[in-house]
Structures are given as C-alpha cells and as structure tokens.
Amino acid sequence: MARKPFIAGNWKMNMTAESGKELIAQLKPLVKDTRYNVALCVPAILIPAMVKAAKGSKIKIGAQNVHWAEKGAYTGEISCEQLKEYGVKYAIIGHSERRQYFGETDEGVNKRTLAAIANGITPIVCVGETLEERENGQTEKVLDKQLKDGLNGIEDITKVVIAYEPVWAIGTGKTATPEQAQETIAYIRKKIGKLFDKRSANKVIIQYGGSMNAKNCFDLMEQPDIDGGLIGGASLTTEFAKVVNYLQD
Ligand code: 13P
Secondary structure, three states, X not given: OOOOOEEEEXXXXXXXXXXXXXXXXXXXXXXXXXXXXXXXXXOXXXXXXXXXXXXXXXXXXXXXXXXXXXXXXXXXXXXXXXXXXXXXXXXXEOOHXXXXXXXXXXXXXXXXXXHHHHOOOEEEEEEOXXXXXXXXXXXHHHHHHHHHHHOOOOOOHHHOEEEEOOHHHOOOOOOOOHHHHHHHHHXXXXXXXXXXXXXXHOOOEEEEEOOOOOOOXXXXXXXOOOOEEEEOHXXXXXXXXXHHOOOOO
16 A cells, blocks of 8 residues: 655744644645645644644644653653643654754664554654764664664554654755655665565655755655655745645645
C-alpha cells in the first residue's frame, strides 16, 4: 500500500492562544479537502486551546516533546498521560534544536520515543546532520547513530514517523535540493530496513524538514522516498495550507 503523505507544522516557540486560534480558523476551510494526514505541533501551553480550535477539522494537534516517565519530579517536562488527556496524537522527539540547545541525547530520544508508542502517541523522530558533518562526509555515520540509538528496542517501526531535517537547512532558507533530500531519505529508509526489516521500512513515513515552503514543496514531495514535510516558518501563516494542498493546487 502506498504511504499516505503526512504534513506537520512545527510552531516552535511561536504564536499565542489568540493568534493560534485565528490561524487555525483560517486554515480549517483551506485544508478541508486534503487526502493527507495533517498536524500542527504547538507549544505545550497552547495545546488545550488549539485542540479546541481544530476540532472537527483535518488538523490534528501535536506536541513538540514528551517525557518518558509516567509522572514525577521532572520540572518543565510533560507526560504522555497529560498529552493524551487532550487527545494529542503526535509528538516531535529529538528536534535538532532540543539536541543543540537543551542537551538531548539519542538515549533520551529513545526513551521518549518508546514511551510515546506505548501510549498510542505517534512520535515524529527528528534526525539530521550539521553542515560541518555533511562537509566532512559524515552524514551517513551521524544518521546511523541517531537511528540505531534513537530507535533501539522498538517493536513495530511503522508506528514511528521519521523527520529528516538537515540542521543546515533549518530556518536558513537553504533547502536541501530535492535530489539531496531524496538521496539521504532513501539512505535512511535503507538503514531502517537493516535495523528492522525491509517490509516495515517501506511503510515508514519519512518527512523532509528544513526551509520547506509553498514554493519548493512540490519538487521535494515528488521524490519517491519523501512522504511529507515538517514545516517550521511556513506553518505560522496560511502558507501552510498551500503546502498541504500541493498536489491539488
Ligand atoms: P523551517 O521550516 O523554519 O526551516 O524549520 C524546519 C524545522 O525545524 C521543522 O521542525
């Protein structure tokens, strides 16, 4: 069966309850005919209001992280149970900004990912190399480690969404070329096939992320191994709907 494209927005630390509600109200009619899976991963404090705002639409609300413990002394963290209470369906895990600025490791990514799956939340696990790593020819080595350690012990890999986000393309306006993104994502799929099994690897949704917008999304998503996008800046306006509707436009 063909993989169903999945377009997710990552609001990062942007928007307020008021501006978020307004944007979702504008997006709802624009994406109502989509055949794809659509989500917006919003700041934790906005989750209740955005779930309410998106009700009855194609837009599912996701979180930007989730902790592995059921509950306890983990100041600043959020549990699966807390997300589930609001019907949150997705959680981004291991975003490069979490790795870069907040010291998140592959081991932590693994624990968060396993907890999300156990709780019926689809993890969107982010992987990707820095510019220096790419220029030094280390892209495959970096991805190998992120995938091997981050996805360790997962029983059903098809429950995971992978987002390939080259760090050098995030927020820089420097998108990977469709060929670069395809080549690397095909590599990721092959590696998942080796770590798990080929059949499952062919079912895993792999998104591209990094300066993806209404202009470049078509060429990216046309690539055979790219199943959607994780969209930062372009998810903060109605441009997001253009990305969602890229094939119908
Ligand atoms: P931009 O689309 O703003 O480059 O961000 C990509 C990203 O990090 C999504 O998670």
